[in-house]
Amino acid sequence: MDLHQLRCFLTVAQTLHFGQAAQRMDMLPSALGRHIRLLEESLGTRLFTRSTRRVALTDSGLLLREEARKLLAHADALMLQFRQKSHHSYPLLRVGAIDSAAIGLLPQLIQLFKIKYPEVEVQIYEDKTVNLLPKILNGRLDIAFIRPPEMMSAEIAHHFLCFEPGLVAVPQHHSLAAQGSIEIRQLENMPMIVPERRSRPHSHDMTMNLFHEAGIEASISQVANEKQTIINLVAAGMGLAIVPLWISRFAVNGVKFLPIASASALAGLPLSVVWLKDREDDIRQSMLQVIEDHAELYGDISQ
Structure with a gap:
């Protein structure tokens, strides 16, 4: 059992539909189903009953839904505690970006951010949208610049840029x-x-x-x-x-x-910035403020 499996489980538990849950997680349905099976095998119990018409939580699934919410909330809070308040490491911002944004937007944006927050270490991860969104959901990225999909996970906040x-x-x-x-x-x-x-x-x-x-x-x-x-x-x-x-x-x-x-x-092509909802993060908010303050970097890139 790992945190990503729990996030997959909670998304299915929320939608009670594997196809919709896969779209929210930006995953293939087969990959989502595999994570659910692995979670069920590790726990030794069925979490869902499935038929051609409906998906429902079992008694074990109902119990896990409540406990998983608490566990993930605690894990997110613990991650932020170590990232932001540890005296033995520098503040860190993990930024994901599609190739185009990594070339055309991030160099100037990060330069402006570092001028204002020189103590923050910025790590950049370049990848496709389909790979960046799961990293937002599992907490491996704090913020990402993506092409927004037709359906976005309800756990992800997003702001259109250009x-x-x-x-x-x-x-x-x-x-x-x-x-x-x-x-x-x-x-x-x-x-x-x-x-x-x-x-x-x-x-x-x-x-x-x-x-x-x-x-x-x-x-x-x-x-x-x-x-x-x-x-x-x-x-x-x-x-x-x-x-x-x-x-x-x-x-x-x-x-x-x-x-x-x-x-x-x-x-x-639409470009949006995304982050995980319901997770307080002062460093991420600082970057979002820099993005808002410097709309000239992306506001009319056709010129």
């Missing part, structure tokens, strides 16, 4: 590279490099929706999930890609980034 515009990445010697901007219809029949939807749903959908809005189909030549890999594939002439604005700061020779002409609301 829509990050998309750009078209083209090989430097491509026939379109000399243009000042690109119309999506010009990409008809062009080989496109896109991320897998399960891994990066917002980036994948932005490309597909822009093509659909233009009345054409995307000709997908390659699937690649990491932005650095996608840009390198563009540089190698494997295709074109629609990427977030801040990704253009990657130093890759042979690639030109062009704005999308007459870009609709579809040509942007």
Whole structure:
């Protein structure tokens, strides 16, 4: 039994629906079910009764629900006590970020934060949204910059920051590279490099929706999930890609980034900051205040 298993259990106990609980935890239903099975095996009892129509708590599940709430609240309080009040360590802020925010937002934001709070150590963890959200839920991250999913766990607080515009990445010697901007219809029949939807749903959908809005189909030549890999594939002439604005700061020779002409609301990716509700944390609140005070870093990044 571990804390993450207990958080999985409480989410299912709250929703009484494995599919909804998996969405809140930003996990695959199979992974969530595995955590529940492991918890039941470690306790030696069934926690849920399940049928094709309903999920219900057993008597053991009802008992564990109350005790797990107390245990997790105590664990969260203990974690904060050691993080914030120990005289043997420096104050610590653990920040998660998707690649684009790690490149375009965090350097300036953390610099401003450190000027005001030089005693705080900041640790940065770069990953995909699908991997960052569980780390918020299990307490391994204090704050994270993510692409918000359609459904968010009720335990997570979030604040929308901006829509990050998309750009078209083209090989430097491509026939379109000399243009000042690109119309999506010009990409008809062009080989496109896109991320897998399960891994990066917002980036994948932005490309597909822009093509659909233009009345054409995307000709997908390659699937690649990491932005650095996608840009390198563009540089190698494997295709074109629609990427977030801040990704253009990657130093890759042979690639030109062009704005999308007459870009609709579809040509942007949402960016939000998230944290765990009901957990007091003065350091995290200080960072949230810096974010609020310096909206110029993200408020109009299309300019």
